[in-house]
Amino acid sequence: QEKYLFSEIEPKWQKKWVDRKDYQAEEHSDKPKFYALAMFPYPSGNLHMGHVRNYSIVDVIARFKRMRGYNVLHPIGWDSFGLPAENAAIKNQTPPSEWTWKNIANMKRQLQEMGISYDWDREVTTCHPDYYKFTQWVFLEFYKHGLVYKKKAGVNWCPSCATVLANEQVVDGACERCDTAVTKKDLEQWFFKITDYAQVLLDDLEKLPGWPDKVKTMQKNWIGRSEGAEVEFDLENHEDKIRVYTTRVDTIFGVSYVVLAPEHPLVQKLIAGTEYENDVQVFIERMKGLNEIARTSTETEKEGLFTGAYCINPYSGEKVPIWIANYVLFEYGTGAVMGVPAHDERDFEFAGKYKLPIKTVILPEGTPVEEKDAPLQAAFVEEGIMVNSGEYDALKNMEAWEKMCDKAEQDGFGERKVNFRLRDWLISRQRYWGAPIPMIYCDHCGIVPVPQDQLPVMLPDDVVFKAGENPLTTSESFKQTTCPTCGGKARRETDTMDTFMCSSWYFLRYTDPHNAQLPFAKEAADHWMNVDQYVGGVEHAILHLLYSRFFTKALRDFGYLKVDEPFANLLTQGMVCLGGAKMSKSKGNVVSPEEIISKYGADTARLFILFAAPPERDLEWSDQGVEGCYRFLNRVWRLAAQYEEVLKEKASETGANDFGELDKAAKDMRRQTHQTIQRVTSDVGARFNFNTAVSAIMELVNALYLYKEQPQVNLAVAREALESILILLAPFAPHITEEIWSELGHEDSIHSREWPQMDEEALVQEEVTVVLQINGKVKDRIQVPAQISAAELEAQVRQLPRLGEWTQGKQILKIVTVPGKLVNVVVK
Ligand code: ANZ
Ligand code: ZN
Secondary structure (H helix, E strand, C coil): CCCCCHHHHHHHHHHHHHHCCCCCCCCCCCCCEEEEEECCCCCCCCCCHHHHHHHHHHHHHHHHHHHCCCEEECCCEECCCCHHHHHHHHHHCCCHHHHHHHHHHHHHHHHHHCCCCCCHHHCEECCCHHHHHHHHHHHHHHHHCCCEEEEEEEEEEECCCCEEECHHHEECCEECCCCCECEEEEEEEEEECHHHHHHHHHHHHHHCCECCHHHHHHHHHHHCEEEEEEEEEEECCCCCEEEEEECCHHHHHHCCEEEECCCCHHHHHHHCCCCCHHHHHHHHHHHHCCCHHHHHCCCCCCCEEEEEEEEECCCCCCEEEEEEECCCCCCCCCCEEEECHHHCHHHHHHHHHHCCCCCCCEECCCCCHHHHHCCCCCCCCCCCEECCCHHHCCCEHHHHHHHHHHHHHHHCCEEEEEEECCCCEECEECCCCCCECCEEEECCCEEEECCHHHCCCCCCCCCCCCCCCCHHHHCHHHHEEECCCCCCEEEECCCEECHHHHHCCHHHHCCCCCCCCCCCCHHHHHHHCCECEEEEEHHHCCHHHHHHHHHHHHHHHCCCCCCCCCECEEEEECCEEECCEECCCCCCCCCCHHHHHHHHCHHHHHHHHHHCCCCCCCEECCHHHHHHHHHHHHHHHHHHHHHHHHHHHHCCCCCCCCCCCCCHHHHHHHHHHHHHHHHHHHHHHHHCCHHHHHHHHHHHHHHHHHHHCCCCCCHHHHHHHHHHHHHHHCCCCHHHHHHHHHHCCCCCCHHHCCCCCCCHHHHCCCEEEEEEEECCEEEEEEEEECCCCHHHHHHHHHCCCCHHHHHCCCCEEEEEEECCCEEEEEEC
């Protein structure tokens, strides 16, 4: 064929690969396994360039590993529950399922048009009852093991729409629909006890050398382990005590106030019937309107109010005023803190604003003790020597820390305490398009889990979609049920699950996607897990990865699999940008993959996106870059066309390895072929430097074009070069390489070929000329083997017959060698 007609080639091979099931993972195989996984997409409607990048990266890895002799599992599926489908349902009055399945069909077509080597038999779709049945099953399993509980928790509430809002529906603190200020409302909701796994989730980050450090740091900060102490302050004129959590008990002689979170139940007791009651109540109401982020942001002005009550410092016996303030969170620690303005920046600011005393209790080492009461310009937050702290004076503050904790423990007013920032995971959503939580409320029996053999709890169709209501509560057929225990009348839970539940175990389902009894069989999971290479956006670096790790560890503890970490290696790909900004609809700077593919073909799109930047870096879109890749593929096409005829003729005469006598040009050609094999193998296999791998292939193409112009061409060498180009390029541009491969007369798929072996001998550069100097003066030029070492070169020079003549009996002091270049003999 003369012309490179990608629009004919690509669909032809895509169909063959799918029909022949070329990329099916083998159930039983002697080959080592390799599990390559891209984060599965949300079916929003169309693929964007971020998807193209993600899936192209994993496809190169999967294809490469297959050619390297692995039994590769490379699946795909759909993270298909969630809010957009429900919003579309309200807007278009079509069921969320219709919208979702239509999008899946479209995106599946687009994926197939990219020629990604998926095992389509393992496709999973989280909104399909066959899948969410097991999401429910997993929920019940966690429930059985005491890792699920119900409690009251605040949700975003729009007073005007009278509805619960997801975080995404709150824009700058207001309802996205009606712009009313969003408040908090307490509802009974379901939680997963991820905090039981906080320590091990932290510790096991150590087991993940194949993860980017930045992701591990993000996880670590999110888990937020904090070592401190809880200390009790007695209340003046009250039975109750205030327990504070502090990481700096060593500063406790510097406490000038104690602060409670506005929601702290003690606040009501303290103010009841006092002159402070009204003002405090107003303050609390105002705080309820603000979410946690707004309240604790360093940007936010610290605000507080005195409650009129006092407590007693257990170490100093001093009387301490009790305040409430916006920056104290009820959900963290004990919801109460001690304020130490001299040693905490936030407290320093607060004390300045409200004229509270600032008392130094730690001085920098070396500061004269006389300066202990000098006014401070800023909080001193470093380590130092204790002052103004009674019996602890003159100690290093960390020693005082230990002694003070000992005292609290001995006297029973406190103890050492480890806290985590990590909260339990609120999985309840007051939404329709999610997996129904499989729980039943019976007046007799209370909360009854749906027996696992009665799953799935199906989403009903007879629901009304209107803004401001959980559609599930509009379905009587769904709500009314019978109690599995007593058979009496009962009511179904109408909350559905956070979609992160669906995505926390999908990688396990791929190992056994058709299992009707269990989410996956242990043997299947044990065989395929863990995922050898996971690739996705850094936006999932915290929650998705943390929840998936939690699920894997818990399911391991329940006995369902043996690995304890789901993802052995993680690659977080960079963004695709245009004009320096991430491509996004809202910025209007998107390039549609479909357009690029129809104009240049999938191979060009893939090649560009892999060539333009290393996978972890951001990638700047460039039309010229795309053109360049397209031209390169055309060049490969023409190169093959020109060789095809000659090669076909000679193919029978020359055996695969029968190169005969090689002239210099042929040797150079072979050397570059094998250098390229070496380069691409390590760039792709060890470092994911796809861009440099592609450049090396491009250079090899150039070299072969030149070689072709030689008066005498060794066809075995040329063919080896051409076939190497094709095989090395195959993971990047799978269609064109497959087409040329078959045109060359091969019956098998290029993608089932073995990856080429680098031939050490071909790398040998035979002889080079080395300059010989005596005391820096050029005396001669000698021919030596190119690969010669410094020691060998020196030995050879010492044996030169004419050496004595040149040195004229003088003593040789040393011989300086630059292998491949020169030798300098220093004499005296
Ligand atoms: C007194 C003190 C003095 C503190 C000092 C710090 C420095 P991490 O490391 O994040 O655990 N704190 C405790 N509970 C809080 C809550 N519910 N809301 C807001 N702040 C809270 O931080 C622990 C420190 O954060 C604690 O130590 C407490 O302030 C504050 F020189 O106690 B510290
Ligand atoms: Zn019952």
